Amino acid sequence: MENQNPDYTYQNVIQIEDAAASRKYLAKVFLWMFAALGISAFTAFEFYANNNLLELLVNPVTGLTGLGYVAIFAPVAFSFVISFGFNRISYVALLALFITYAFTIGVSLSFLGILYTATSIFGVFLSSALVFGIMAIAGYTTSMDLTKFGSVLIILFFGAFAVSLVNFFLGSSQLQYIISFVFVAIMVGLTAYYMQMLKRIGAGIEYGTESSKKLVLIGAFILYTTFINLFMSMMRIFGSRK
Numbered sequence: 315m316e317n318q319n320p321d322y323t324y325q326n327v328i329q330i331e332d333a334a335a336s337r338k339y340l341a342k343v344f345l346w347m348f349a350a351l352g353i354s355a356f357t358a359f360e361f362y363a364n365n366n367l368l369e370l371l372v373n374p375v376t377g378l379t380g381l382g383y384v385a386i387f388a389p390v391a392f393s394f395v396i397s398f399g400f401n402r403i404s405y406v407a408l409l410a411l412f413i414t415y416a417f418t419i420g421v422s423l424s425f426l427g428i429l430y431t432a433t434s435i436f437g438v439f440l441s442s443a444l445v446f447g448i449m450a451i452a453g454y455t456t457s458m459d460l461t462k463f464g465s466v467l468i469i470l471f472f473g474a475f476a477v478s479l480v481n482f483f484l485g486s487s488q489l490q491y492i493i494s495f496v497f498v499a500i501m502v503g504l505t506a507y508y509m510q511m512l513k514r515i516g517a518g519i520e521y522g523t524e525s526s527k528k529l530v531l532i533g534a535f536i537l538y539t540t541f542i543n544l545f546m547s548m549m550r551i552f553g554s555r556k
Contacts, residue, residue: 339516339530340454340509346534347541350416354542357420362427371421372428386425388418396535405527412531419542426549434554441552442545449502450537453509464507471500490550497547501540508536 361367371382378386392415396408403411426435453460474496481489512533519526 333517335519336513336516339519339533340512342530343512343516343533343537346412346531347538350412350419350534350538351541353413353416354420354423357417358423358426361421361424368424368428371424385418385421389415389422392418393539396532400528400532405524405531408528408531412535415535416538426553429555430549430553431556434552435549438549438552439545442541442548445502445548446505446541446544449505450509453506454513456506456510460507460510464504464511467500467503467507470496471504474500494547494550497543498551501544501547504540505537505544508540512536 361371371379371385373379392411396411396415399411400408474493478490478493478497481493515529515533519529
């Protein structure tokens, strides 16, 4: 299940060109993004390697348990809370939500070990990281304004997400295969768009305030979620099933 990844517009951020400030901001963003990936990877491995934990999610006879369905849909719920609660909650609460979000993503990623070979998971992860890195650099360095392009991609994302949600219950493998290609294309474009957006945000924030700390977490949340969606979509296309 892909996760919500809505656009963000910060009206209180002064958009000025300050390369040093942008680099400082993005360094913190990527640090938290990598921390979230580490939490997710560790959680996914622990749940997959521990049969007692895995059986809480999947019954060998009946399939997904109630907790298994919660593990799939919980990231979406957390994503909504983080997205729309940014201005209403404290930095500590936002940090707790972000860590919990990364944990729930890790639980849902543990299903990959059941479906795909370890070699293909590792290979697709590296491929996703390479694509993500290339597009992130492109978004950071391009002089083209990607605002309108990003807005179109976000609309397409929500449309694809809605179709994916319906198909989760319909269970059409052919439709899911097509949706995966659409998601890959959207995430590739959004990676560049979000990097440009975060670069501009980093150039205009006032450091040392709670708001700036929250903006770092939101930036990490955006890039982390984009990467996870890219990885999951590529996994459905290129992953070798057991």
